[in-house]
Each structure stands twice: as structure tokens, then as C-alpha cells.
Amino acid sequence: MKLLNNLTVRVLIAITLGILTGYFFPETATKLKPLGDLxxxxxxxxxxxxxxxxxxxxxxxxxxxxxxxRVGGKALLYFEIVTTAALIIGLVVANLIRPGEGVQTGAVQGGDVSQYAEKGKGMDWGEFFLHIVPSNAVKAFAEGDILQVLVFSILFGVGLTRMGDKGQPLIQTFERLSRVFFNILNVVMVLAPLGAFGGMAFTIGKYGLATLLPLAKLMGTVYTTMILFIFVVLNLILRYYKVSLWAVLKFIKEELLIVLGTSSSESALPQVMDKLESLGCSRSVVGLVIPAGYSFNLDGTTIYLVMATVFLAQVFGVDLTLGQELTIIGILMVTSKGAAGVTGSGFIVLASTLTAVQVIPVEGLALLLGVDRFMSEARSITNIIGNTVATIFIANNEGEFDRRKYNRVLGREEEEVLTNYKY
Incomplete structure (x- = not known):
């Protein structure tokens, strides 16, 4: 019974039950979506x-x-370098494995993608970047627009800092409010297993495991690429500052499982921010890097977008030239940055990319509808790990990382880590 008090165990059980419910009782499972949404x-x-x-x-x-x-500038530079690396890795792997070869368009059950195609064609990316600055701060909070909340919060923080000592009473009030909201979060987390169960049951029940077979090679390629990106690229980034990626992943395992069950990186965003503070990153770095990374550092989404584009080119027999592939990288360096701020983002951004390239049929998106939900789990997990690594890296670079707290939280002695660290 003590084992059931562990949130990780409860979420794992919920995900397993969700898979079984979706597989054996699909009609019932499709009605459980409100649990995940709640x-x-x-x-x-x-x-x-x-x-x-x-x-x-x-x-x-x-x-x-x-x-x-300085911290904001470093974060944006880091985001651009790492997401570009993710784009190149995805492009190289897709060209080496060629998951689209041999896939018959008629063998995969398609769907209506006209809504995504139209939105993709009509996307104004200049308008998106203009949208970053809120015209109404209250509306930004009401709609949960993270990037707009980030901009307003920075300006508010700057304004409060300029008040000097006169702003201290308000700062103390905000400190108390912060504790209140994290207490609310602790209460909400009790329902995490229920959300993971509902989300996973709906996914399996609606789309079914059978839909994975025709595109199994694509799924396997995408998952493998993301695993390589996490354990090679992100691991090397943390290794530079002698931080164990594996230890960090174990520390946020509950959040990763919640993301797996709900297919949403939003479901673990506040918890990860809290854990990064307790791990040793300063509040200022966490507050700037995580919200900004939610829109500008989507490593998993970036990998998926470039691989899906090349996959569709291979399916339709379009032999992309080096110039066209470089064009795709250039386009995705811009369009992938807006993926978190658009409803139905994955398909809309992909549609806008295909429209810009003009050599791959946009209708090919129908091939991806059945497996997109399954791949969104990998995207979301990679995104949240990527932003976790970014925060730790920037905190170390700024001297805002408490190594003693990190060692204490992960249950190891400082001397052991610094002198006998094994990778």
C-alpha cells in the first residue's frame, strides 16, 4: 500500500489501465477524453x-x-543553436533511413486535412511575432497565452525593480501568493493519474494500435531520432557542466509520465519550473527560460516537422535537392517557433511549410492523422526535456546554479560528483 502513495507508481498504473481500456473497450475509452481534458x-x-x-x-x-x-539574450541564442541542430539531425536521419519509401498512400486511412491546409496557407508569421506583445494583459492571462504573459511579466518585474525599497511590500505579497498557487498545484496533482488514464484510454480507443502498422517505420524513426537527440546532444550539453542527464530525468520522471499520459507538455510546465528551482537553478533563470522555451525551444516538434516533411516527399516520390532541403531547414527555423502558439499547431505549421516548399502535396497530411497523437507524446516529452536542459545550462553559465543544492537533492556528496563523476 505504501507503494501506491508514490505518484510515479500511480501514474504508471493509470497509463497501463488506459492502454488496456482503449484496446479492449474502445467505445467506452473514447468517452473518457474529458478526464484528460479536466x-x-x-x-x-x-x-x-x-x-x-x-x-x-x-x-x-x-x-x-x-x-x-543578458540571460534572455543567452537563452534565445541557445534556443536557435539547439533547435537548428535538431533540424539537421532530423533531416540527416530521415534521408538515411528513408521511412517514406514503400508506403502506399492507399494503404493508410486518410482524413480531412482541408482545415489545416487552409490555415497553413493563410498563416502570417509576421503577425505571429507581432502577437508576442499583448494588447491586453488581462486577456493574455484569461487565454493562457504563455508568451504574452512572459512579456508582460518581464515588464512588470522591471517596473517593480525600479521602485527599489518601495516595492518590497508588494514583493513580499507576491512571495505569499506564489506559495498559495504552488499549494493549489500540489492539490491538483492528486488527479494526475486520472488525467493520464483518460488521455491514454482516449488515444488508444480512438486511433487504435492497428493504425500504427502502416507507418510503423516512420514512428520508429522519429522515436529513435528523439532518443538519440536527448541522450547524445542534450547529454553532451549537460556534461559540459558535470550535470548528469540521467539523474535529472529520474528527478522529473513524474512529470514525464504525466506528459506521456496526457500528450501535453503544458500538463507538467509548472511542476518542472518548481523542480528546477529545488534542483539548484535560480528563480530568475527558471522564470525566463522555461516560458520562452515553450515557444522558441521546441526540439521534439522541430525534429518531427522536418522528418514528416521529408517522409511525405519520399512517399510521393519527390526527390528533394540539397537546395530544397536547405530551404526546408530555413523555413522550419521560423515556422517551428510558432508551433506552441497555434491551435492544431503541428498540422498547421507542417501545412504552412509544405505550402512554402511547393513541391510536396499538402493533402499528404492525411497520411499522418492516425499516428500524430502517438507521436505527439514523443514530441511533448522531448520538448520538456529540452527546456529542462536549457534552463540548467543557462543557470550554470550565469553562475546561478546551486551545486550544493543539486547534490543534496539528488542524494550524492559534492566531492563524489566532482571527482568521480562517470558519464
Whole structure:
């Protein structure tokens, strides 16, 4: 019974039951989607206030506004370098394994993709970047627009910092409010197994494991590429500062399982921010990097988008030239940045990319409908791991990483880690 008190165990059991329910009772399972949606909505309810309070308190405690700009600049540079690396890796692997060869378009049950195609053609990416600045701060909070909340929070934190000592009473109030919202989050997390069960049961029940067979090679290629990206690229990034990727993954395993069950990186966003603080990253770095990374550092989504594009080219027999592949990388360097801020983002961004390339039929998106939900789990997990690694890297680079706290939280002695660290 003590084992059931562990959230990780409860979520694992819930995911297993969800898979079994979806497989054996598909009609019932498709009706369980509200359970997953309920949990995600409860998390979304506290995301905006937690991000706002974390950023404002982080900036006000930092005190140095030049440092705020430096951290933000480093984060954006890091995001661009790592997501470009993800694009190149995805492109190389897709060309080597060629998952689209031999796939018959008639063998895969298609669907209506006209809505995505139309939205993709009509996307104005200049308007998206203009949308980053909220015209109404209250609306940004009400709609849960993380990027707009980030911008407003930074400006609010800067304004509060400029007040000096006069702002201290408000800072103390925000400290208390922050504790209240994290207490709410702790209460909500009790329902995590229920959300994971409902989300997984719906996915298996609606799409079925049989839909995976025709595109098994694509799924296997995407999953393998993301695993390589995590344990090679991200591992090397953390290794530079003598931080164990495996230890970090074990530390956030509950959040990763929740993302797996719900197929949503939002479902673990506040918890990861809290855990990164307790792991040794300063509040100011966590508050700036995680929300910004949610839109600008989507490693998993980036890998999926480039591999899906090349896959569809292979299916339709389009032999992409080096120039066309470089064009795809250039387009995705822009379009992938908006993936988290658009409803139905994966297909819309992919449709906009295919439209821009103009050599691959947009209708080919129908081939991906059946497996997209399964691949969204890998995308979401890779995205959240990528942002976790980014935060730890920036915190170390800024000297805002408490190594003693890191060693204490992970249950190891500082001397042992620094002198006998094994990779």
C-alpha cells in the first residue's frame, strides 16, 4: 500500500489501465477524453499566475536589469543553436533511413486535412511575432497565452525593480501568493493519474494500435531520432557542466509520465519550473527560460516537422535537392517557433511549410492523422526535456546554479560528483 502513495507508481498504473481500456473497450475509452481534458484545464488554470509570479520575483530579486537582458539574450541564442541542430539531425536521419519509401498512400486511412491546409496557407508569421506583445494583459492571462504573459511579466518585474525599497511590500505579497498557487498545484496533482488514464484510454480507443502498422517505420524513426537527440546532444550539453542527464530525468520522471499520459507538455510546465528551482537553478533563470522555451525551444516538434516533411516527399516520390532541403531547414527555423502558439499547431505549421516548399502535396497530411497523437507524446516529452536542459545550462553559465543544492537533492556528496563523476 505504501507503494501506491508514490505518484510515479500511480501514474504508471493509470497509463497501463488506459492502454488496456482503449484496446479492449474502445467505445467506452473514447468517452473518457474529458478526464484528460479536466486535468489539463486544472493545470492551465495555474500556469499563467505561476509564470507571472516566478518571473516577477526572479527579476526583482536579481536587481540588475542588465543581467535580465543578458540571460534572455543567452537563452534565445541557445534556443536557435539547439533547435537548428535538431533540424539537421532530423533531416540527416530521415534521408538515411528513408521511412517514406514503400508506403502506399492507399494503404493508410486518410482524413480531412482541408482545415489545416487552409490555415497553413493563410498563416502570417509576421503577425505571429507581432502577437508576442499583448494588447491586453488581462486577456493574455484569461487565454493562457504563455508568451504574452512572459512579456508582460518581464515588464512588470522591471517596473517593480525600479521602485527599489518601495516595492518590497508588494514583493513580499507576491512571495505569499506564489506559495498559495504552488499549494493549489500540489492539490491538483492528486488527479494526475486520472488525467493520464483518460488521455491514454482516449488515444488508444480512438486511433487504435492497428493504425500504427502502416507507418510503423516512420514512428520508429522519429522515436529513435528523439532518443538519440536527448541522450547524445542534450547529454553532451549537460556534461559540459558535470550535470548528469540521467539523474535529472529520474528527478522529473513524474512529470514525464504525466506528459506521456496526457500528450501535453503544458500538463507538467509548472511542476518542472518548481523542480528546477529545488534542483539548484535560480528563480530568475527558471522564470525566463522555461516560458520562452515553450515557444522558441521546441526540439521534439522541430525534429518531427522536418522528418514528416521529408517522409511525405519520399512517399510521393519527390526527390528533394540539397537546395530544397536547405530551404526546408530555413523555413522550419521560423515556422517551428510558432508551433506552441497555434491551435492544431503541428498540422498547421507542417501545412504552412509544405505550402512554402511547393513541391510536396499538402493533402499528404492525411497520411499522418492516425499516428500524430502517438507521436505527439514523443514530441511533448522531448520538448520538456529540452527546456529542462536549457534552463540548467543557462543557470550554470550565469553562475546561478546551486551545486550544493543539486547534490543534496539528488542524494550524492559534492566531492563524489566532482571527482568521480562517470558519464
Amino acid at each position: 486535468f489539463i484545464n486544472l493545470i492551465k488554470m495555474v500556469i499563467a499566475p505561476i509564470i507571472f509570479l516566478t518571473i516577477v520575483l526572479g527579476i526583482s530579486n536579481m536587481g540588475d536589469l542588465k543581467k535580465v537582458g
